[in-house]
Amino acid sequence: MAKRSRSKTRTPASDAAEGAVGPRQPCPCGSGRRYKHCHGAADGGAQVYVARPFEGLPGERDIVALRELVPAASAPLTLKDHPDREVLLCTLLPGAAPAMVRDSGAIWLGLQVQHSFGDPARDLGAVLLKALDAEAGIVGLTDPPGPGPRLQDLVVSGGNGDGLDITVHDGFGFWIADVEEQTPEMEEALHQADHSAAPTARLGSVEAAYWTDVTTKEHLRWVLPEPEADAFDALARLHAAGRDQLVPDSRLVGMFRAHGLLVPVWDLPVGTGAAALEEPAAAFRKALDEALAVTEPLTPEERSARNGLANRQVTIR
Incomplete structure (x- = not known):
């Protein structure tokens, strides 16, 4: 009797949903x-x-950057039902706290937290609702929050009425700027946090692009708004044409996916600085827009460039 084949019908990889x-x-x-x-x-x-949890929030790309890339930054938020309540969105809070209610009644929300409940925007919404009714101190979640409003449902806009009015801080001194009596424990925690924070700056000529200095090299990391497949194709066209260099001796080294968005990363020569990237970044954004408008299929060279970029891609969340 012939043996049964152990092989099972499998869905070809090409049929799988992109990003599955x-x-x-x-x-x-x-x-x-x-x-x-x-x-x-x-x-x-x-x-x-939720693959793209911050979609619909003002400054979505900057929120992704503040959660994944930027050590110390903050941005005010305006709430729908509590427009007079001071709310500050922060990259990181002391002890990686999800939220803090300050003595003044201001609410600080932390983006860089350890929740893994599936939808960071829902986590933020749940923490914010708890903080609105809490006394001064730390506020967080110990269990999945369950169904309920997400941050998108609670926020009208950024503090400037449009996008996010982001302040990138040199360190975490803003943690205790409103504290009159600073204890040695506070100062030690601040020192440790500052020591781990790489210098970072947000470019002004384009949106959601952040320069950072990690001592041995500098980087530019840029959160793009386009759908991943379109952004990949456009970057591949520019890479194949040798048009992806921002400044001399810089190099597009790869990219990662964060909260449903694509983030290309450039290595930069030490000493470049953020100011030197303003005009090149604006020019690259224009070139990227031109590449996005091309409708012809990728050439063999562009497909090869795309595959090379894809092989240097990782998913953050």
Whole structure:
């Protein structure tokens, strides 16, 4: 009797949805567990994973950057139902706290937290609602928040009435700027936090592009708004044409995906600085727009460039 074939019908990789996560791959939520044991669990024990959680928020790309790239920055928010309540969105709070209610009643929301409940925007919404009713101190979540308003549902705009009015700080001194009596413990925590913060600056000529100095080299990391496939094609066209260099001796070294958006990364020569990138970044944005407008299929050289860029891509969350 002939043996049965052990092979099973499988869905070709080309038919899989772009960005789909396999059951044995790491869960994109950042928990460190396999997808099938986390947000892909059959028992529904975790919340549904949201691939682009900050979509619809003013300054979505900057929020992604502040969550993933920028050590010390802040931006005021205006709330729908509490327009007079002071709310400050921060990259990081002391002890990586999700939120703090200050003695003044101001609410500080932290973006760089360890929640892995699937939807950071829902986490922020839940923490904000708790903070609105809390006394001065730390506010956070110990369990998944369940259904409810996301930050998009609670925010009218950034503090300037449009996008986010972002301040990139030299360090974390803003943590205790409103504290009259500063203890040695506060100063030690501030010193440790400042020591780990690489100098960072937000470019003014383009949106959501951040220069940073990591001592041995400098980087530009730029959160793009376009759909991933379109951005990849446009970057591949420019890469194949040798038009992806920002300044002499700079190099597009790869990119990563963060919260549903593509973030190309350039290595820059030490000593470049942020100011030297303003005009080149604006020129590159124009070239990228031109490449995005091209409708012809990629050439063999451009497809090769695209594959090379894809091989240097990682997913942050």
